[in-house]
Amino acid sequence: MRPRLIITLASAFFKSYFRSSQRASVSFFSKPKVMLVIDIALFALPALALQLIIGSFPADINATLAPLIVQAMISLPILMTSAVIVSGLMFELGQGSAISSSEAVNWWPVSPREYVAASALSTSSLYSAFLALSAGITLPLALKFELFYLWPVCMLLSILSLLLGAFIVEILKAIVNRVSSAAYKKRGRIALAARLVALVVLFSIIQIAFQPYFLYWFLGGIMGGIDLAWVVPFLWSSSAMVSLLRYYTVQAALYTLLSFLFTVALYELASQLRRRYWSPVPISIAIAESGEYIPQASIGRGFGFSSFASLLALKEFRALTRRKDLARYIAIPVVMSISLLLPMIASPGDMSGRGPGFFLAAFIPLIVPLMFTTISIGQEGVSIMNLLSLPVKPNDLIKGKLTPALLISGLMSFAVIAVMELLAPLGLSNVLATGAISVMALVTNSFIGLGVGSRWPDYTVGSRSRYVTLKGFIVGFVLSGLATLTVFAPVGLYIVTSGGVRGEAPFLGLELLPMLSISIVLGSVLIFLSYIFCKKGVDSLLSNR
Amino acid sequence: MKSSDAEVKYPPNVMVTGVSKSFGALKAVNQLSLLVERGEIRGLLGPNGSGKSTTMKMILGLLKPDSGNINVCGIDVRVKPVETKRVIGYVPETPFLYEYLSASEYLDLVGVAYGLDQTERKKRAGELLQALQMDKHVNEVMSGFSQGMRQKIALIAALMHKPKVLILDEPLNGLDPRSARIVKEILHRLAGEGVSILFSTHVLEIADAICSKITIISNGSTIAEGTSQEIKTIAGLKGSTLEDVFLKLTGSEDTAKVVEALKL
Numbered sequence: 110m111r112p113r114l115i116i117t118l119a120s121a122f123f124k125s126y127f128r129s130s131q132r133a134s135v136s137f138f139s140k141p142k143v144m145l146v147i148d149i150a151l152f153a154l155p156a157l158a159l160q161l162i163i164g165s166f167p168a169d170i171n172a173t174l175a176p177l178i179v180q181a182m183i184s185l186p187i188l189m190t191s192a193v194i195v196s197g198l199m200f201e202l203g204q205g206s207a208i209s210s211s212e213a214v215n216w217w218p219v220s221p222r223e224y225v226a227a228s229a230l231s232t233s234s235l236y237s238a239f240l241a242l243s244a245g246i247t248l249p250l251a252l253k254f255e256l257f258y259l260w261p262v263c264m265l266l267s268i269l270s271l272l273l274g275a276f277i278v279e280i281l282k283a284i285v286n287r288v289s290s291a292a293y294k295k296r297g298r299i300a301l302a303a304r305l306v307a308l309v310v311l312f313s314i315i316q317i318a319f320q321p322y323f324l325y326w327f328l329g330g331i332m333g334g335i336d337l338a339w340v341v342p343f344l345w346s347s348s349a350m351v352s353l354l355r356y357y358t359v360q361a362a363l364y365t366l367l368s369f370l371f372t373v374a375l376y377e378l379a380s381q382l383r384r385r386y387w388s389p390v391p392i393s394i395a396i397a398e399s400g401e402y403i404p405q406a407s408i409g410r411g412f413g414f415s416s417f418a419s420l421l422a423l424k425e426f427r428a429l430t431r432r433k434d435l436a437r438y439i440a441i442p443v444v445m446s447i448s449l450l451l452p453m454i455a456s457p458g459d460m461s462g463r464g465p466g467f468f469l470a471a472f473i474p475l476i477v478p479l480m481f482t483t484i485s486i487g488q489e490g491v492s493i494m495n496l497l498s499l500p501v502k503p504n505d506l507i508k509g510k511l512t513p514a515l516l517i518s519g520l521m522s523f524a525v526i527a528v529m530e531l532l533a534p535l536g537l538s539n540v541l542a543t544g545a546i547s548v549m550a551l552v553t554n555s556f557i558g559l560g561v562g563s564r565w566p567d568y569t570v571g572s573r574s575r576y577v578t579l580k581g582f583i584v585g586f587v588l589s590g591l592a593t594l595t596v597f598a599p600v601g602l603y604i605v606t607s608g609g610v611r612g613e614a615p616f617l618g619l620e621l622l623p624m625l626s627i628s629i630v631l632g633s634v635l636i637f638l639s640y641i642f643c644k645k646g647v648d649s650l651l652s653n654r
Numbered sequence: 655m656k657s658s659d660a661e662v663k664y665p666p667n668v669m670v671t672g673v674s675k676s677f678g679a680l681k682a683v684n685q686l687s688l689l690v691e692r693g694e695i696r697g698l699l700g701p702n703g704s705g706k707s708t709t710m711k712m713i714l715g716l717l718k719p720d721s722g723n724i725n726v727c728g729i730d731v732r733v734k735p736v737e738t739k740r741v742i743g744y745v746p747e748t749p750f751l752y753e754y755l756s757a758s759e760y761l762d763l764v765g766v767a768y769g770l771d772q773t774e775r776k777k778r779a780g781e782l783l784q785a786l787q788m789d790k791h792v793n794e795v796m797s798g799f800s801q802g803m804r805q806k807i808a809l810i811a812a813l814m815h816k817p818k819v820l821i822l823d824e825p826l827n828g829l830d831p832r833s834a835r836i837v838k839e840i841l842h843r844l845a846g847e848g849v850s851i852l853f854s855t856h857v858l859e860i861a862d863a864i865c866s867k868i869t870i871i872s873n874g875s876t877i878a879e880g881t882s883q884e885i886k887t888i889a890g891l892k893g894s895t896l897e898d899v900f901l902k903l904t905g906s907e908d909t910a911k912v913v914e915a916l917k918l
Contacts, residue, residue: 402783402792404775405762417766424752424763431754431795491750497716498746499767500739652735653718 110222118219118227123234144234148241155245163253171254178250179354182263185243186270186346186368193236193274194315197281221383225376229275233268240267262353266346266365269372273343276375281315283382285433305430305439312440317447342371414508417501421509425485429513435488442477442521470529470543471601473522474550475593481514482558483585486650487566487576496651503647511555518555522547535604542600542625549632550596554589556639561585563646588642592635599627665728666691667819667850668713673722674874675708682708684874685722690819690850695841697865698854701904705874706854707747710821713852714744727818740768743817745825747854749808753797757788757807760796761814768815775814782810785840786833801828809837813844820844820851826860838864862896872904 120141166174219227244264251260285308349364405420414422429435446469489496496506523544530540565581577585603624668690675683683705690696700706711717713724715735724731731738752760765775783789786806796804805828812820820841826834841851841864855861861868862882870878870885878885878899886892889899901909 402758402761402776402780402789404758404765404772404779417763420763420766424755424759427759428752428754491748492752494716494746494750495752495764498714498739498742498744499764500736500769501767502736653716 110220110226114219115223115227115230118223119230119234122228122231141234144237148237151238151241152245152248155242156248159246159249160252163249174250175254178247178254178256179259181243182247182251182256182259183347183350183354185247185263186266186350187344189236189240189267189270190274190277190343192239193232193271194277194281196236197232197274197278222376222380225276225279225379225383229272229279229376229379232275232278233271236271236274240264240271243267259350259353262361262365263350266349266368269368270346273346273368273372273375276372276379279379280375280382281311283379283386285311286386301431304433305436308433308436309440309443312437313444313447317444342367345371415502415505418505418508418512421505422512425510425513428488429517432488435484438480438484439517441480442473442518445476446473446521446525470522470526470547471550471593471597473525474518474547475554475589477518477521478514478551478555479558479585479589481517482511482555483562483581484576485510485514485559486562487568489566490568493566493568497653501651503644503651506647506651507559507643510559514555514558515551518551519548522551538621539604542621542628543604545625546596546600546628546632549629549636550593553592553596553632553635553639556636556643557588557592558585560639560643560646561588563643563650566650588639592639595635596628596632599624599631664692667727668852669723669725670709670713671723671725673709673712673719673724675705675712675717675719682874683712683719686871686874686876687722688869688876690852692848692850693845694867695845695851695853695865697861697868698852698871699856699858699861699868699900700871701906704871704904706871707823708874709871710744710823710852710854714742714821715739740815741818742821743812743815743819744821745805745808745812745823747823747827749804751796751799751804751807753799754795756793756795757783757799758792760807761792761811764811765814770815778814778816779810782813785836786810802830802833805829806833813840818849820849820853822851823854824856825853826855826857858896858900868896870900870903878903 123141123144244267247263248260251257345364346368349361349368352358352361352364429439486493526540526544526547529535535543561581561584562577565578565584567576567578567581569576575582600621603619603621606619607621666689668688670686670688673683673686674681686705686709688696688698688709698706698709708717712719713726713731715731715738718732726738727741729738729741752763755763761779762775765779770778780789783792786809788803788806788810791799791803796807799807805825809825812822822841826837829837838860841853845851845866853861853865865882867881868879868885869876878888880888882896883892885903886894886896886899889902891899891902900906
């Protein structure tokens with residue numbers, strides 16, 4: 110182990126995160142020293158501000174704050190771990206195998222232990238701002254409520270948990286590589302489909318396991334029954350905090366020691382996995398037995414689709430199902446739907462579930478098509494040259510790119526509406542109206558997404574790529590948010606005021622049909638405007654204007 | 655070119671007139687003019703960063719020139735970019751294929767984009783796949799392909815629609831000797847059929863052997879143009895190799911001094 114090498118490597122990984130996508134706006138932050146200054150500021154400013162005003166808090170606020178600060182300090186270590194894992198899943202695991210295998214570090218004389226230590230250190234540094242801010246907020250409050258004896262231990266355990274999360278990300282990287290390698294050894298399309306399912310299930314399980322709803326449930330469990338928490342190693346750090354709070358110092362020391370040993374064990378496991386699956390070599394996979402070129406018959410003509418638009422749509426589906434970095438985008442809506450449906454699943458028949466249910470019905474047509482279409486140009490990476498050099502008509506590109514997004518988000522929207530109706534019924538007419546305006550929102554947001562994606566693509570395909578510039582992301586989100594709100598507002602207003610959401614009596618006397626008509630008229634106008642926005646973006650992309 | 659065609663004077667397939675292109679402060683191409691006649695293999699030579707790839711991309715409509723005009727087969731690139739691309743076959747310096755597609759799926763996509771039906775695709779791509787010994791790999795996902803295999807697929811994709819103009823940026827990169835020979839012969843045959851080929855390479859022996867005319871550019875401007883012999887005459891190095899001429903014209907003759915200074 111060469112500590113200097115580890116620090117140098119970690120610094121290089123840290124810089125590459127900010128510089129890989131050539132985002133000028135973040136280049137200022139691309140130095141570890143700058144990040145350190147930011148961390149110090151994030152600690153010092155809230156700490157000073159709170160220290161100045163804390164004396165003037167009224168007694169009733171203090172009474173509310175005291176248990177909250179205890180809960181926060183107990184939760185902080187496990188929250189650090191979950192934050193790193195969830196972000197790590199979205200970014201670290203998003204990179205393609207070709208990039209992982211061509212990383213220069215693979216052929217340098219760097220041992221697996223050194224690599225894992227450096228990679229985990231750089232990942233942890235990226236989230237250090239969150240820890241610094243938490244430290245700055247909790248310190249004056251801990252002093253005020255005479256909980257300072259908890260604070261240093263909380264910080265120590267949080268740093269340890271940050272590293273723990275980073276090691277788990279390293280382990281997951283190796284598992285994903287293993288899944289990919291296993292798929293590559295098999296022949297045919299089934300192997301590709303199996304790999305996609307395995308990745309989506311893995312992403313979904315991890316994300317849901319570290320979802321706040323579950324964490325809250327777990328933490329509630331610790332507070333209620335500390336004796337049971339020893340079976341969950343991830344909770345040992347929080348258990349140490351609870352033990353210390355109760356002045357069980359030996360137990361606290363034991364849990365702290367166990368947390369440390371668990372982190373070391375995961376580091377060792379990550380190193381061993383790295384040694385074994387050090388590089389996901391992109392081995393070729395045959396998808397058919399035949400060695401002969403048999404061109405596909407022209408498909409999909411009709412419904413206004415040319416053969417090329419159909420093949421382009423097929424290519425987009427293949428990209429989503431075959432590229433590891435895009436599998437996470439399929440996992441996101443799955444996780445999102447499950448997370449939002451959880452309260453309803455936990456208590457079926459409870460009418461209060463209609464609120465999140467209707468929110469979800471609007472949320473899916475906003476987020477899912479927007480996500481798939483904004484990335485649809487940038488995810489091409491350097492291969493965009495194919496589309497730019499081929500004689501592609503703008504309308505063919507629009508149809509080819511939008512079809513997968515519309516199909517996936519459409520299926521997801523209707524599935525969510527159906528589940529919502531089963532668990533907390535809104536009534537058939539309300540559901541049909543929600544379905545109709547969902548379709549309008551889906552189409553509008555798909556056009557907006559592609560318009561944004563073609564105007565502000567980020568072609569960086571690699572670690573932490575997001576395929577659209579920050580500006581594009583913000584513009585797309587704002588435009589789609591406004592469009593969805595506009596389309597859903599009239600029907601939503603009717604459903605809320607007619608008591609549909611909470612099972613109350615109607616109080617505005619609105620009728621569904623007129624409100625639905627308003628939604629449809631607004632939706633039609635928005636579809637037209639968003640199409641123009643999309644067409645202009647695609648035109649300028651293809652003709653280089 | 656057929657003898658009957660030779661008597662008829664056709665306009666050049668590629669006409670680049672006074673084109674300039676800047677990237678910020680960098681003037682990549684400066685008032686460049688270039689004609690590629692029917693049946694001509696035009697070598698475009700120049701040091702790294704001299705503007706070769708930029709010129710090719712402008713002809714293809716991938717980059718918009720700041721000034722000047724580009725006309726391909728009578729079509730103004732700026733006015734009708736899609737129609738222009740339809741008559742061109744392009745192989746970029748690094749072939750950016752869709753790695754997650756199989757070669758077969760990729761060729762289908764490209765063939766359909768050029769408007770080829772199933773029979774034409776089978777015939778054209780099938781022949782080329784066989785000639786370049788890629789037929790056994792046609793149903794493999796391209797992520798596992800070597801550089802040479804990718805280059806072959808890019809060449810097949812560029813040739814399968816029988817383009818009138820071929821723009822080839824280092825097309826022989828990574829090819830094995832047999833495939834390189836086959837590609838050279840294909841190019842000669844296509845030129846004989848009236849296809850205009852704009853060919854960029856750093857291997858000057860290849861340029862000398864296969865190009866009917868050569869344009870040497872430096873800092874975005876033409877510094878010499880003509881047949882290999884004409885250029886040698888212009889440089890005053892009649893009996894020398896094209897490499898010596900190139901180094902003299904581009905002011906890179908100090909190679910021996912550079913190596914000497916390294917003190918390896």
